[in-house]
Amino acid sequence: MFFVFCVFIVPIIVFVILHISSRRKTDGDALPTEPMEICAFCQKDFPINQLLEKEVGTYGKIYCFCKDCIENLYNEFNNTGVKTGE
Numbered sequence: 191m192f193f194v195f196c197v198f199i200v201p202i203i204v205f206v207i208l209h210i211s212s213r214r215k216t217d218g219d220a221l222p223t224e225p226m227e228i229c230a231f232c233q234k235d236f237p238i239n240q241l242l243e244k245e246v247g248t249y250g251k252i253y254c255f256c257k258d259c260i261e262n263l264y265n266e267f268n269n270t271g272v273k274t275g276e
């Protein structure tokens with residue numbers, strides 16, 4: 191009788207434990223995603239940690255700029271031949 195108990199009950203317990211632990215894992219994956227913000231230039235959505243936040247103007251409005259737009263601005267700045275004063 192004890193043997194039967196082990197054969198049927200133990201696998202069920204193990205299965206239940208595995209099921210619970212795997213469900214916890216998927217719950218962890220379903221954590222709220224990072225807040226999204228729109229790039230002020232290209233108007234695309236990016237996670238906030240991929241954007242540069244800059245306070246612009248005297249009213250202190252904060253704009254977000256993505257890496258691509260910053261690089262484009264940088265290249266544009268260099269290509270216009272603006273002297274950097276060096």
Ligand SMILES: [Zn+2]
Binds near residue numbers: 229233258259
């Ligand atoms: Zn952008």
